[in-house]
Each structure stands twice: as C-alpha cells, then as structure tokens.
Amino acid sequence: xxxxxxxxxxxxxxxxxxxxxxxxxxxxxxxxxxxxxxxxxxxxxxxxxxxxxxxxxxxxxxxxxxxxxxxxxxxxxxxxxxxxxxxxxxxxxxxxxxxxxxxxxxxxxxxxxx
Amino acid sequence: xxxxxxxxxxxxxxxxxxxxxxxxxxxxxxxxxxxxxxxxxxxxxxxxxxxxxxxxxxxxxxxxxxxxxxxxxxxxxxxxxxxxxxxxxxxxxxxxxxxxxxxxxxxxxxxxxxxxxxx
Numbered sequence: 001x002x003x004x005x006x007x008x009x010x011x012x013x014x015x016x017x018x019x020x021x022x023x024x025x026x027x028x029x030x031x032x033x034x035x036x037x038x039x040x041x042x043x044x045x046x047x048x049x050x051x052x053x054x055x056x057x058x059x060x061x062x063x064x065x066x067x068x069x070x071x072x073x074x075x076x077x078x079x080x081x082x083x084x085x086x087x088x089x090x091x092x093x094x095x096x097x098x099x100x101x102x103x104x105x106x107x108x109x110x111x112x113x114x
Numbered sequence: 115x116x117x118x119x120x121x122x123x124x125x126x127x128x129x130x131x132x133x134x135x136x137x138x139x140x141x142x143x144x145x146x147x148x149x150x151x152x153x154x155x156x157x158x159x160x161x162x163x164x165x166x167x168x169x170x171x172x173x174x175x176x177x178x179x180x181x182x183x184x185x186x187x188x189x190x191x192x193x194x195x196x197x198x199x200x201x202x203x204x205x206x207x208x209x210x211x212x213x214x215x216x217x218x219x220x221x222x223x224x225x226x227x228x229x230x231x232x233x
Contacts, residue, residue, distance in 0.1 A: 004156070036224075043118070044157070044205065044224040089156050098170065100145065100209075102222065104156030 002027040006090045006105035013080055013112050021075040021108050023064075023090035031092040033057075033066050033073040034102070038087045047075075047088070080112045116140070118225035120206050126231045127196055135191040135228045139208030146189050147222060148181055149205040157205050163189060164211065196232045203227040 007022040025031065035047040035057070048057030053068035062077045073090060090105040119138040127133050139146050144165055149157035159173040163183045171181070178196075183189040193200055207222040 041226075043226040044207075046221050049221075091156070100147070100162055100222075101159050101170070101173075102147075102149075102157070103159070106154065106156050 002031065002092060002094050002103045004090050004092055004103055004105040006088075007108050009087075009107070010109040010111060013110070015082055015112055015114050016079045017112075019075070019077040019080045019084075019110070021088055021090075021110070023073045023075065023105060025071050025073065025090075025092050027071075027092055027094055027103075029095035031094050032099070033064070034091040034093070035062070035064055035073070035075050036089040036091055036104075038089070038107075040086070044089065080110075082112045082114050085110055085112045118206055118208050118223055120204075120225040120228050122228060123226065124229045124231075126233065128233050129196060129198060131196050133193050133196055133230065135193075135204050135230070137189045137191070137206030137208075137225060139187065139189070139206070140223055141187075142210070143208035143223070144186065144211045145209045145220065146183060147207040147209075148189070148191050149207065151203040151205055151227070153202070160191075193230075196230075198232050201230055201232045203229050 003026045005024050032051045034049045036044045037047045038044050048059040050057040050066035056065045064073050064075045087107045087109050089107045091102045093099050121136045146163040148160040151157040161181050162170040166186045178194045181191045205227045207224045209220040209222045
C-alpha cells in the first residue's frame with residue numbers, strides 16, 4: 001500500500017536559517033503529493049501540492065519538487081521566520097479510484113527561535 | 115466563510131462508554147472525510163462520504179466505529195464500548211466533489227479536531 005516517510009523531528013532553527021524537511025514515499029501509479037502545516041491550536045492547512053513528476057509546489061516562501069526518480073518531495077525554505085513554527089506533514093493521495101484518500105507521514109515539529 | 119467545525123473540542127470518557135463526535139463541513143462541500151491522529155503519528159483515513167452515503171469505510175478499525183451523514187451535511191462519528199486505545203484526535207475534513215471539480219483532486223479543508231481521551 002501507500003506510505004510516506006518524513007524526517008523525524010523536532011527541528012530547531014534560528015530565524016533566517018535554511019530549512020529542509022525530507023519526505024519520501026511509496027505508491028503505485030502516479031500519486032499527488034502534498035505538504036500540510038498545523039500551527040499551534042489550529043487545524044491542518046494545505047501548504048503546497050504537486051500533482052505530477054517534476055512539478056514544483058510553492059507557497060509562503062516554501063517549495064517542494066515532485067521527484068519521481070527518487071520518490072521524494074522535500075520541503076525547503078530559504079529563510080525561516082518565528083511564525084513558521086508548526087508541525088509539517090508530508091502526504092500523498094493515490095491515483096485512480098481512491099484519489100480522495102490522504103496518506104500522511106508522522107509529522108515534523110519545527111521550532112524557529114528569534 | 116466559516117470553515118469546518120467539530121464538537122466537542124475535547125471529550126473525556128470512561129472505558130466501555132459510547133461517544134458521538136460531530137462535524138459541520140463547509141457549506142456546499144459534498145465530500146466529507148474522517149481521520150484519526152494518534153499521539154506522535156500522522157492522520158489516518160477512516161471513512162469518506164459522498165453526499166449521504168459512505169463511499170469508502172475501509173479505514174474504520176472495527177465494528178465499534180460507525181459514522182452517519184443523514185442529510186448530506188453534518189456527520190457524526192459514533193464509537194461504542196470505547197477502549198483506551200481509541201484515545202486520539204479525530205479530524206474531519208470536507209471538500210468539493212472531485213467530479214464537480216472536473217476530475218481534479220479537490221483540496222480537503224480540515225477542522226480543528228476532537229481530542230478523545232478514554233480513561
């Protein structure tokens with residue numbers, strides 16, 4: 001079945017540091033890939049997505065590129081801010097009839113210090 | 115407009131009791147999903163409704179879990195004879211029907227969750 005493996009946390013960075021959170025996946029066919037973010041006390045929000053190989057998703061300075069050859073979708077940001085402190089989840093939805101079903105990684109807690 | 119809302123935000127119950135968790139989706143969203151997030155884990159799919167019917171309940175862990183959506187809007191997740199292992203955050207999400215979105219995968223909007231603790 002489908003699975004997502006993401007970098008174990010927690011990750012602690014200083015403001016303006018470079019961020020990478022690794023994510024790899026196992027899936028049949030051509031899944032869509034997502035990064036969700038959960039800010040303290042809030043629900044999960046979609047951060048960015050990519051629906052086919054070599055697509056780059058981007059939002060709020062975050063980027064991730066769908067790499068089919070390495071089955072990866074690593075999240076990056078060039079300069080993090082304190083307000084980026086949150087839990088980040090990598091996820092996929094399968095192709096075909098069950099494309100509504102999201103499979104999530106375990107989440108990575110990011111803390112950014114001023 | 116209003117997002118997905120879930121009530122209660124917290125529920126503490128005793129082993130063996132029955133609980134109901136409620137989800138109010140975004141108005142106009144015909145698809146509704148329940149996920150369960152155990153401590154230190156990502157959310158896991160439980161059930162998907164398209165309108166009033168459960169299109170996929172393959173994620174429900176056993177027959178103690180049941181969900182309904184009688185009028186195609188509000189949904190209730192029901193858990194009978196609760197066990198300590200049922201303790202988790204139960205998340206609800208809603209989306210436009212993928213069919214209405216022209217076959218494109220439709221973004222799921224999540225509620226804040228209900229934290230269930232079974233003592």
